[in-house]
Amino acid sequence: MKRVVTQLLAPAELGTPMIHVPSGVPIELDLRLEAVMEGVLVSGTVSTPLEGECSRCLDSFEDETTVEIRELFYYQDRAFDDPDDDSLQVVGDHLDLEPALRDALVLGLPLSPCCRPDCAGLCADCGARLDELGPDHTHAQVDPRWAALPSLIENKEKD
Numbered sequence: 001m002k003r004v005v006t007q008l009l010a011p012a013e014l015g016t017p018m019i020h021v022p023s024g025v026p027i028e029l030d031l032r033l034e035a036v037m038e039g040v041l042v043s044g045t046v047s048t049p050l051e052g053e054c055s056r057c058l059d060s061f062e063d064e065t066t067v068e069i070r071e072l073f074y075y076q077d078r079a080f081d082d083p084d085d086d087s088l089q090v091v092g093d094h095l096d097l098e099p100a101l102r103d104a105l106v107l108g109l110p111l112s113p114c115c116r117p118d119c120a121g122l123c124a125d126c127g128a129r130l131d132e133l134g135p136d137h138t139h140a141q142v143d144p145r146w147a148a149l150p151s152l153i154e155n156k157e158k159d
């Protein structure tokens with residue numbers, strides 16, 4: 001077994017439209033490589049900074065994540081008859097980690113990222129951030145039954 005601690009610069013477009021790994025930032029890898037019968041088993045953790053847009057208040061925010069990775073890279077002498085087989089392969093003595101990292105990271109990203117777990121989001125009336133407005137932010141509520149009155153009065157005046 002071999003332990004590999006290294007860094008990799010993030011490739012472009014790693015993530016989702018809501019949250020992604022900024023292109024070119026260092027991704028920290030702490031991996032164990034184990035020779036098994038069919039190939040090399042790679043397991044360990046991947047840590048990276050993230051840049052996202054809050055799904056509640058739409059502000060951009062920075063975060064970081066650590067995901068577990070566990071992938072088997074097959075030796076090339078294994079028959080790859082099935083063209084749809086996207087198994088990972090050991091090429092020479094080289095492991096192309098990018099597809100495995102991509103899967104592990106993208107699957108681990110939140111579908112609705114938030115800048116803070118308790119982000120209050122936006123005011124439904126004015127669209128401002130509730131966290132900045134404070135708890136006593138309100139809009140004068142017009143009772144919908146009275147809201148119809150001004151138009152009735154206007155119509156009357158035309159008669």
Ligand SMILES: [Zn+2]
Nearest residue numbers: 054057115119
């Ligand atoms: Zn937010």
Ligand SMILES: [Zn+2]
Nearest residue numbers: 123125126127
């Ligand atoms: Zn408001």
